[in-house]
């Protein structure tokens with residue numbers, strides 16, 4: 001194959017109770033990228049649409065990840081790269097992860113699939129290390145595998161796919177401010193109390209059980225975060241008010257997507273998700289900050305070939 005075009009989805013990391021361990025893929029929203037083999041061994045970003053990103057191959061996640069794979073596999077292959085970003089960097093929806101996962105997936109397809117899934121995750125994590133300093137696996141694993149994922153262990157890496165309950169949908173609001181993942185990690189404490197740990201791991205267990213049982217009320221009760229949200233919500237204007245309104249309108253749960261500023265409300269069914277997006281957009285006007293909204297089912301598909 002000389003050319004591949006792939007789609008790589010946006011993702012919600014943490015899902016409230018699973019900081020750095022849970023992730024889930026959205027439908028439709030995501031990045032596209034096209035890779036074409038060159039006759040020399042150069043890596044060239046030929047176009048970037050939809051975001052103002054570095055064209056220097058050593059500073060863009062897509063070329064960074066592809067470069068690492070090509071160097072290790074040592075094919076002598078060069079690649080032209082076209083990038084089409086479907087949503088903004090610094091959104092909390094895994095923009096760098098969509099790029100890193102999509103890049104690893106695409107080059108693996110181009111080379112005839114020499115790499116296994118865990119290797120693709122490992123390379124995609126290098127993209128996360130490039131932009132945030134931390135090789136976080138939650139967004140990239142969800143983007144590659146689709147559905148819900150649990151990073152059971154980082155060392156050695158063990159990522160588990162979890163079931164997606166029927167009729168689960170999500171409403172997302174993306175306030176048009178940028179929060180860098182590195183900055184949102186810097187404000188977190190190094191240590192947490194035993195009581196917070198107990199609450200958090202009880203909810204994580206509850207959430208995993210809810211996914212296996214398809215128990216949406218239990219899923220909703222488990223969407224609690226006493227570890228990260230109390231710190232990060234201070235970076236997101238209007239967080240508490242929006243949470244109150246959304247929960248009053250029967251969302252299953254509400255929280256911060258990844259490192260923010262995007263916020264999610266899980267709910268039952270797409271019509272409820274559309275209703276919640278409208279509600280969130282109306283309510284957010286009070287902050288004076290522009291916001292975009294998306295309603296989505298949970299995509300069981302991760303990165304995939306298109307066209």
Ligand SMILES: Nc1ncnc2c1ncn2[C@@H]1O[C@H](COP(=O)(O)OP(=O)(O)OP(=O)(O)O)[C@@H](O)[C@H]1O
Pocket residue numbers: 052053054059060061062088089090091092093094095096097099131132139179180181182257258259260
């Ligand atoms: N291909 C790329 N896609 C997205 N961001 C990139 C890319 N290449 C480099 N970057 C840089 O990465 C930074 C954004 O990464 P960051 O992890 O902060 O955002 P994010 O991926 O949207 O966040 P989150 O992981 O919380 O969803 C920006 O400074 C951006 O310029």
Ligand SMILES: N[C@@H](CCO)C(=O)O
Pocket residue numbers: 013014019020021136138139181184185258259
């Ligand atoms: N788990 C990560 C996701 C952001 O990439 C965080 O919340 O910092």
